Amino acid sequence: MQLETDYLVVGAGASGMAFVDALIEHSDADVIMVDRRHKPGGHWHDAYPFVRLHQPAAAYGVSSTMLGGDRIDTAGVNAGMYELSSASEICSYFSEVMDRVLLPSGQVRFMGMSEYREVAPGDHRVVSLLTGEEVQVKVRKRLVDATYIEPEIPATRRPPYEVEAGVLVVPPNDLVNLGSAAAGFTVLGAGKTAMDVCTWLLEHGVDPNAITWVRSRDVWSVNREWTQPLDLVHTQVRYGGTWMRAAAESSSGAEMALRLEEAGLFLRLDQDVPPTAYRGATISPAEVEGLRSIRNVVRAGRVRRVARGRMDFENGQHVDQPLDQVYVDCTATGLRTIEPRPVFESGRITLQYVTPGFACLSAATLGVVEAVLDDDAVKEHLSLPVVYTGHIDDLMSFTSTYLESASRRNGVPEVRTWSQQTRLNPVRGLGERLDDPRVVAAMQESKKWKDAALENLARRTAVAV
Template sequence: MTDQSPRSDKNLMVNDECDYLVVGAGTSGMSFVDTLLTEKPNASVILIDRNAGPGGHWTTAYPFVRLHQHSCFYGVNSLPLGEKFDRRGHEIFDYEDRATGREVLEYYAKVLETFRANPNFQARFRCEYRREESPNVHAVRTSDGDDLLLRCRKLVMIRSAVVVPSMRPAPFPVHESVPYVAVNDLLRAHASGKYARYVILGAGKTSLDAVVGLLRAGADPSAVRWVVSRDVWFFVRNEVYRNDETHYERLEKVVDRLLAADSAQDFLLRMEDAGVVARLDPGGEPPAVMKGPQIDGEELALVRTVKDVVRRGRVQSIEAGGVMVFESDRCSEEAPPSGDARSTVFVDCMAENFKGYTGFSKDFKIFEPHRINLGPLLAVFNPSFSAALIAYMESKIEDDKTKNACCFWGTSPDTVAYFFQSFYGQIKTLTVLMKTYAPAGRFILYSRTNSDAIMYHGGLVRLLWAQFGPRQLKIKTDRMIRRMEMGEYGDFRIDKEFVNRPLPPTVPFITLKQLTLPVACLAVSIGYKIVSRYK
């Protein structure tokens, strides 16, 4: 994007116009457009993306990737992704139903076709955003090299900047003699028979998948060295979603443990004792990072068979012979084990900043006069529902200040604190939004991208019983929020701007104009009855 000051658009020759120009057809962009077209079907939308089709980072994902979360709440609200349905046609909340990367891409292709059924929608792929010519006119470049000017009422920019290893070169210098591949090429490298040893670089979801995939492909654990810059907490999928517990039983246990804890780490250690979260080394220092990767019990046992784990911080470079230089102490670590360095391949599984969803300060503005910035997650580890919420607010609430006042998120990137701030942020966002615009409650309760949607967990009556019955989840959650706001958890704080923010004004959802006809009809009916009585 070139650095030019925006100009007046009065004399600019534009090639096309729309209400919303959405830049990016990944998870957030597709979810935003889906809800916008559902709630505001007359809005005109142009969706552009540099890739050949929708899917964002899924278009370059490694071939053995699967969702870590349930298919039933990933994607967009209008189209199911899951394969299991109940007798009413609702997707079943099943942690084993997790789409593959190929299935996610096929899903987004279907979503795009539903968008194209709306005459107010168009998509332009292999098309890159260039610059702002004026607040309402933007330059884009097509795959043919043509520059187009598009006028829009609002520009929707994806600020999360998700980058996976296959989308970039190595993030540090690597000597030309060292075999180095992105995770996409791991199984191909193993199948080639060229390598006897594997160095896995990374500590999050991608590295978990890489180690599991490599070991299941037949690699011996002793042939794997795992370079972990920072240990992270994992959710143990089959314990988080136990089949012998209801959703609200699980939620009550989480809230009870939070109320009993005096810090985030204390809470996580209590969750670890219950088997709900885990770490690679249960005897080591508790991790300071919680990015939300999920793993099942079998996979956890498998990755723990890798005993050669290097914890020296971040790699700064890989020199000739496979010597790794670390940022922490500038010490070198030889590639494992001794032997021909050319038979060792380094595998890039590194992703920073929770794939771009964290690191947004409290001053970040989602809604601006001429643009919408999709970035902070308003729902914990759920970009699909976050983008849907933002599109819903845009569709129903006119004032940008009011919309921004409904949005809360975590502000401490890549730490345990971020997870708890995000938990707080989701509860506050949904609560404040429903108080500000009452019909939002129905949207929230029935959004398929909301993991707490009532059709997954027994319906409205069960929700109300859990909230106000013997479990008293409403009272317990309110107590937990107060403790967070008062700073009673020793190792994290909620930003004071979020704590002290006043409620925005209530937005009326029935206007005087909408009331005119029913009131007039009621008056005529009453008048007719009065006249009939005295005839």
């Protein structure tokens, strides 16, 4: 059996869905989407059940379809900010987008429970994971890899350290299925997953003294109060102006982080420990307050072995532990550090971040670029990959790459107009609130520091042109 299409998109997670939604909005392209899972949604199907978006639902998903109700939460650690959808809500949303938007368009076909294989260059096969049936697909334009930036999550890989028999080590997913009370919980990992787990345990009545938190390094997080759209869009504009000023006045990524903390945009958990990592996660001040109640923090580096009554670390140290702990593995990297590769190549698109922290906006932007422009060299010029290395020292080069790439896209009228109008833009609602004094002040601040920021970044970093 053989099929034919313009675009064969491998992966129906957030990036793949956002790319296809934007592509078919701006072209008459025919698309086949392939995914190993039974429905769209990607890693959200494997996420721990209590996870929520780390950004407002108002600016997540696909451009054509609203996620959530653009509501502001009134309770919990996100109170006063726009709602954060749950994993189940996101999976349901992407299924609805597929069933009610993409498939009815007549431009999209979905092959779930299927695996993509490239037998030889240009020889594309799709194999059913249920029947083993193999279909050859002739691709007229491009293969689209929508899996390249897929995050690594604990539920889909084994812990990277040795676990002695009889010691209970679980991914966050299994916390909701514990059959009896634990003597205590030891959370391994320093990132947002570990923060989510600790917050969830505290919210469910676990004494902070019953939690041990193993952090190999401390991380900077973005204050979520500064990332709000619509009626609170002045916060997002203030974010931009504050970031510009820090970029203009700093000599290194570490100094830039400290300036952002002084302004209130960056948050850390321990005032006595300088964070050395940044992966773009957001957190609320209420979450930080709760997490600071956990006093038993172990900073002995990476765990080598978990045994009954002790943890051994790679640096030779060991830490004694109470017996019958539940160890929660949160050591997966989440947002992976990737090797940047060309986004647009002959016969191929590799979806990557071109807007920091916004996978859906990045993918949709690339869908628009692909649809409205013809020259691959021009497309690539507009699409510099923004890579999260995790090291705070790279904050300035990260910023420089993004600003250069965004400036280039802003020079293309079709892309600029779409960017200003899409619901995925983090400053959604700005156009309707240009008379808000808070917005005016924040925009003036951004304009004031923009040229100085670009000059300083150019002097201290190197961006390919």
